[in-house]
Every structure is written in C-alpha cells, then in structure tokens.
Amino acid sequence: MPKYVIGVDFGTESGRAVLVKVANGEELATAVYPYSHGVIDERLPILGKEIRLEQDWALQDPQDYIRVFQQTIPQVLALSGVDAADVIGVGIDFTACTMLPVKADGTPLCVLPHFRENPHAWVKLWKHHSAQPEADHINEAARQMGEPWLKRYGGKISSEWFFSKVLQILNDAPEIYQAADRLIEAADWVVWQLTGVETRNACTAGYKAIWSKREGFPSPEYFEKLHPSMKHVIQEKMSPDIRPMGEKAGGLSEQAAQWTHLKKGTAVAIANVDAHVAVPAATVTEPGRMVMIMGTSTCDMVLGDKERFVPGMCGYVEDGIIPGFFGYEAGQSCVGDHFAWFVEHCVSGAYELEAKARGVDIHKLLEEKVARLTPGESGLLALDWWNGNRSVLVDVDLTGLIIGATLATKPEEIYRALIEATAYGKRVIIETFIDNEVPIHELIACGGLPEKNKVLMQIYADVIGLPIRVNASKQTSALGSAMFGAVAAGKAAGGYESIYEAAKYMAHLKDETYIPDPENQKIYNQLYAEYLILHDYFGRGENDVMKRLKHIKAEQMKV
C-alpha cells in the first residue's frame, strides 16, 4: 500500500492541512480552517467584556490552533479516502516568532480564568509590533556588552522576535511572566499538543531567539542586564535542548489521535517555520540556489556550507533549515504589499472601468499594460522602501521614492517602476550574499506572486541576471511540512531517511524557466547603477532626509 503524510501550515489568518503521497509528493487533498478569532488586534474576544488593545498589538487564540487539527486533518482523510493507517507522519510549520506563555503541562495562561482578561496571557502573533522599546533595549544592551551574536543578525534584533516579546510581558505584566512555567513558540506548542512532549526546534530558536548550535543562548549576565528577573529565563522558562530540523518529536498522543482521526503513535516531526520549511519543498537542499518566497513581503533563503557574516541580513542558523548547512535568511518588507498599495490608491477610475469592461482584475490589466513597456522606456526609477528596508540596510525608517515623473507618466509606468524597484532590491541582497562568499547561481520562486504575475518574473530575471525557476506546489510550506513528516516517520515505516532524500522524490519545479534577456539586462544594468547611487545616498546616511521627514511627521502627529 502507498504511504501518506500530512503537512499542516499555520498561517496568519488560517491553518491548512495537505495530504501528500510519500512516493512522489502528489497532493491528494487540502483543507483550510480560518481561525475563529483571526488576528486579535482591537479587543479580546471575551463575551460581555470590553478589553481593548493598544496600537500595534496582534494576538491569537491558541484554541484556534487545536481547532485546525480537529477540522482539517479529518477533512483531508475524508476527501482523499486515504486510510489513517497509511498516514505515517505529520509535520507542521508556523508563522514566527509567534509565542505564548503556558503552564508546565502546556496549558496556555489565557485559558485560565485568572489570566484570561490580561492581553499578555494570549498568543503574541509575529506581527505584534508594540515591543519596539524592548527591542531597542535589547540591541543597546548587546552593543554595550559587545555581545558576539549581534553580528549573526546583521547587527539588529527585531521587535517581532522572541525576547522582545518576552521582555514586554515582563515589563508590562510581571504577574504573567511569573505565572508562566514555559515561554514557547506556538510552533513548538502545537507539536507538544500533538505528542504530549515538549520539544524546541532549531529554526525558531536560531532565527528568532538568539540561539546557535555552537554558542547556545546569550549568557545569564546578558539577560540579567535586560531585567534582573530574566537572568535565568532559559533554564526557568525555556529549554537549552534545541533539536535539529528533520528529527522526530514524538508519536501522536491518544487525545491528538481523537482530534485528528489519525492513529495513535503516528510520527510527528520537530516544528518548523512556514518560510524555512519551503526551502526543501522548493527542491533546495544544497548551497547555491536561493529560494524566494514572494508574497506581501518576501523572504529569501539560501544554504551555505561555511559560516559567513553577511552584513544586513536577517540572520543565519546552523541546521536551521537543512541539517548540515548554515541557513541564511534575508527579506524585503514590501513587495506584494507595494503593488496592492498602488492598486488601491493610485489607479484611476478609468482603468477600473476598463478592467471591469474586459472582465479582468485590475492587477491583470496592469500586468498587460506593463508587459507592453520596455525597460527604461518610462524614465522612472523607484526605491522600494514603502515599508522600510529589511535587508541589507535594516532600517524601518527608510521610505519610498520615485524619480523621473513627467506629465506624460502613466499609471502602468509607475507600476512597472515599483516592480523593478523590488527587483533591484533583490539584486542588492543577492550581490551582498555573493560578495560575502555565500554563492548563488539560480533562483527558485514560491508563493502567490510568481503564479499571478509572469511579467514580474521576467523582470526579476532580467534585472538580476540569473535564471528563475518556479516551484510546482502552490502550497509549498504545507508540502515541506509533509516532507519532514515523512523524514520523522523514517525509512522503515515507508518514509525517508533524510530531508535530502525526501526532497529528491517529493519536491518538484515547474518546467518553465525565466531566462534573462541579454538586451534587457544591458538596460537594467544601467538602471541598477542609478538605483545603487540613490540606495546609498538615501540609505547610508549621506542624506537622511527620509528620517527627518519621519521625525517631522511624528512631531506633527503629537500635536
């Protein structure tokens, strides 16, 4: 009998399960559960109580995660007609850092009546952005103490990351910090719920919680400097036992078997992160081929066999993506969002009518108009910093710029300039990796954008000058999780020995390749040279006008 695995991908708004054939990665069934409480960013979902959240908060309800298992796994079994006995493994991936405080038995504090009305008891979602003062404090303390790990993260820890959120709990709700026996990534928490065993994965620990295989966590002295009560946070609230990707966390518990209709004891893989788990699902288990997950923002990942400090990247973690390699991560904070902003605010009613009359959506209409333009024809150039710059300048206070506008400038020209700007930004990332001895010779695209916008893909190839292939699965993360499920199950049970082997059989690319057009490349090389001049002038301190404008704006908002 053929064997199957299930990957469960926990996104921002919903969770999705995909049932996959082990032999070839074929996706037999998919089910999605939209979280009943979604993203909690205005008030706690407590009936009869009005507990409002401050700006930049974003919480979730951990019960929603359990419901994902209860709803989606039975559904994919039913849809596919596969026998639970033939499902040999389960893997999960999660947004990160998405974390919560729990009791020693795994009970989230927010389900306890005593803590339910305290927002700090709930899950802090990755995009909970109100811990910036804590992040600033963490960075400043690290600089003062000369902490060596700061370099691994391009010199800066984000407000989204684990200890920024932990320190915010401690500062604002010390009673929650005290009551929490464990502070844990939601990724690890759901694996705990499936298996009854608490484990910690190297991916979130490495990318989000300042851990490395060789150096472990920062020292108690460092944590003490952040807050006296935090000195032993690792020993008291977390675990120094971090498990590499590809390991088995445990077998499905009796209770989880009831939730999911799977067999008790089914292998469950160590938790993973939605972006990173996509790498092997995009066929990449070796250095040289960069995976770009392209959505509202983009995440770029590449493997290296040597440890390299690459300035301005998000971070790198040994064994954090694929065991045996350093997994390097970079990102652009505004890609799909950029185009969505443009379409929402800057496209005239006339274009909307044209799209409607032709029965195409506005993105498609713009794509067609963009396709009729040639590189350089618009005379426009943009800096893609509408949401700051994540890599390589690592500066949220940078802003967007467009130059070259005339009275003849058309919306599709601006749109193309924004696409090109994100491609130039990508090229800066790639060249920075290459210059720092992390080689890249091919790009693999995943996510929503490559499916939707072929013109964009060709522009990327032309601007960057590397061939781009597109991942075959539209559910890359869930497929990756399923693959790790097959590895956790192991060869003997009908799975795979390693993620390398799983990738070889289960991951696929589309046949098409976007090849750089040499004529277009010539023009884009000229335009990229101009981009770099502006990039450095505005991004590296020669003219800090963007920051000064933000400062003036902030002063005005206070009035």
Added chain:
Amino acid sequence: MPKYVIGVDFGTESGRAVLVKVANGEELATAVYPYSHGVIDERLPILGKEIRLEQDWALQDPQDYIRVFQQTIPQVLALSGVDAADVIGVGIDFTACTMLPVKADGTPLCVLPHFRENPHAWVKLWKHHSAQPEADHINEAARQMGEPWLKRYGGKISSEWFFSKVLQILNDAPEIYQAADRLIEAADWVVWQLTGVETRNACTAGYKAIWSKREGFPSPEYFEKLHPSMKHVIQEKMSPDIRPMGEKAGGLSEQAAQWTHLKKGTAVAIANVDAHVAVPAATVTEPGRMVMIMGTSTCDMVLGDKERFVPGMCGYVEDGIIPGFFGYEAGQSCVGDHFAWFVEHCVSGAYELEAKARGVDIHKLLEEKVARLTPGESGLLALDWWNGNRSVLVDVDLTGLIIGATLATKPEEIYRALIEATAYGKRVIIETFIDNEVPIHELIACGGLPEKNKVLMQIYADVIGLPIRVNASKQTSALGSAMFGAVAAGKAAGGYESIYEAAKYMAHLKDETYIPDPENQKIYNQLYAEYLILHDYFGRGENDVMKRLKHIKAEQMKV
C-alpha cells in the same frame, strides 16, 4: 457721460473682449470667440488637402484673430448697451511669442494661394516647440561670441522665442523667409490690423526677441553667424523702432471700425502680452509686490528700479511691463498641469465615486481632504519638476520626484505634497530675486487657481512666508488691456495720463489676504530646507540621474 474702454485678450484657444468703465474698472460685458481653427497641431485646415504637421508643431490661423474683433466687440457693445461714441480706447494683449510672416501691407503669407500649403507661412503659436535645434544653435553661437545679452535671459534662449522660430523658417522654408517682408509678433500684427499702422511693442521685443532699450537687438555679425541670410534681419524684416508700453499705436481705421462697430479714430494702445499686461491690472505699478499668474503653468513678474542680473530667470526688460521700471519675469512650467496630471492618472475610482455621490468635482473633494492635513503630517516631499524647471535652474530635462511614501500614504497626501512642491519652487524664485536685490514683500495672485483653491493659497502663504492678496478681476489680462486703452486715449479724451493713474482707479484686489500662519511656517521652514538639499543635489549636477534616465528613455524610444 461716463467713458468706457475695451480690452481684448488673445489666448491659446479663444479671444475675449471685456468692456470696462474707465472711472472705476467695472467690467460691464464680456464676449468670447473660440478660434474656428483652434490650435493647429495635426494638419493644415485646407479643404481637400492632407498636409500633416510634424511632432511639436502648433500653428494658428491669423483670420481667427480678425474674427475675434468682428465677433466680440459688437457683442460687448450690444450686451452693455454702451454707445460706441463713449468708448474712448482699445487695448489688446496676446500670447507670446506667437509670430507670423507677412507682406509689406500686413497680408499674412498663409492667406496667399502660393504659400497657403506651406506650414511655415502660418502663425507659429507660443507653444510651437519644434525649433529646439535652432534654439540650441542660437545659445551656442551666443556663448561662442560672448554675447552680453545672454545674461539678461538667465543664460538661455527658449525654443519658444522669436529668433528660434525665425531661424526655423529660414532653415526649413527659405522661400517663406525670402517672401516675408515683415516677421512680426501676432500681438503687433493685430494692432496693425486695427490701426493700419505697423508698430512694435517693447514687451514682446524685450522678453522674446532679445531687444533692450539700451542695447537694441543683437548685432548683424551675431545674426550672420546664425545664418548668412539673417545678417540684416532687423532692418529687412522687423523694425528697430520699439515703442514703450502705455503709448498709443494709432486710431481705429475705417475698416476696423466696420468690423468692431466702434468709431473710426478710437485710440488703440501699443500691443501687450497676456501675462505682463496683468501686472497693472493686479494693482502693481511699483517694485516690491510680485504678481503670480497661476494657471497650468505660472508666470511671476516683479518690477525693479535697478538693473540686476538674476541668475536663472526668464529675463527682464526695461519699460517692458511698466514704463520707468525693469520688468523681471520668472516662471514655473508645471503647476495647474501638475494637479491635473495627478487627478487624471492617480486618483482611485473610489474617490471618483465619493466625489460623484457628494456632487462635487474631484479637485474640490481632494481640496477638502488636503485641508484636513497639517504640514509635515504626510511625511512626503516632492520636487515639482514634472515638466522640467523653468526658473531658477532653467532645465527642461529635470523630472519629478516624490520621497517619503509608505504603505499608509493616501492620494490626498500626494496631492498636498505636489501643491507644497510648487510652493517651494516659488519660494526658490522669490528668494533668488531678493538675494539679487530685487526686493519682494507681498504677493498678488491672479488666474484660475487662486479662485478655485483656497487651501493652495494658504499653503503658498505658509511656505513662502509672505502675505498673498488675490486680484479682484477674473479677467485680469483683458482688464489690463482695457487700462492701456484708457491710457492710449489720454486724459483729455476722458482716459488717464499714465498706467499708474489707470491702475489707481481701475485695478482692484479682493479684501481677503492670506496671512502666513507662524506655526505652519516653522514646519515648512524645516521642509523647505530639505527641499533645497534635494533641489541642489538633483538640479545642480551632483547627481544627474534625471538626465541619465531621460537619456536611457530616449535610447529606448528609438528602438
């Protein structure tokens, strides 16, 4: 019996007559005649013949100007019920440089069957832009010969001006050049048609034809360098006898009296230019108060009692606006056009629906939204170079820039940033005048924009830091022409002794004054400092990216 005068304003699309009471400037009647052939920019209006024009051509039919007299003057007489015997004077103003080749008796070459099918025989309208190679040649020759007059025009002669157009005729149609007994501004030609006497006015001669009261025209040697046949162009085709503003050209001829239903012999003033004639109509006959004519582009005029070379201005002419003063002119090439571009291309369908639902036009809706914003609140800053920079950089190859965009940026914020950018551009002009000892302490606004957009006016006052008053007449140019008609008639006939006296009684401002808000000024001073840094960085050669992008674009357009 009260006395009356008529001002006739020849615009780009139509001519308009206004009948005005001499005693107080009251406008009793207005009539407009849209030129039957409008702007001729695709093909000559000859039945049964397809004679196409090249790109950047813009011609007119001189017969349309005669029709303006025939149609509008009888109409304003009829509308007002005023007796022709009580109309003591007529003045006209025209777009410039709008010029044509004519025979010695004033017959335009284009009405002669022999030349009718040659586009160069027709009127070249001010915005006929295809003589750029000739303008380049004129400037280059002047630099080589060290011509002193180049400095008077900020170092550059425009393709729109008189000798660029003359040289184009000579280069492309030498037979037309040879056949022309006179080359003349349309302004002077229509006065000739009214009076039967050829005169030349100091305003067009000074601003458009390189003439000055003290130095006359360039030398025959200079003209010879442009083209051997041009050596004696002044003596052969024009006139060295240039008449100051405010003089009488002559009396209405028998024929013109028939056209207009006015009395033969009615005083006709020396011709004027639409922008410059607005200065006394805006109450300005002395230094220190700058008149801003604000429409699609803007024209700024200020009087000075000393001769000053002000770098980057359009030019200055002694007696060119008001006798006894140097008339300084500057301009911005993209103001109303800027906002029209934005509204046409960059305002979403949602805003259009909102405007429709509320029964207001989209400009009005945006104005309301702009009014709710405070200075600096958007974090945006723009360079107002969508159509190049006319003053003080004098560079058509500069382009528009906007900086500070984020995912939260709204259309009205961009709109406000564009308004502010034009205000910063205006402040650069004003400060350049002041720095070069042409003092300015108050601004007078005329034209369409001040009527339509009060928020814009307040932004200008706040950015510039000077009070702004608005002209009372909505037909400033026609009123100015009427005032010069009253001066041509003279005191004895019931008119005025001088334009100073005419302005005292006939020109009026509205009561309202836009006073700078000190709080807003503080913020705008900060933003203006940022504007200046970008202005100089992109505009003065530190980073010529705008030109390089234009070059790449031009290369692409060739492919």
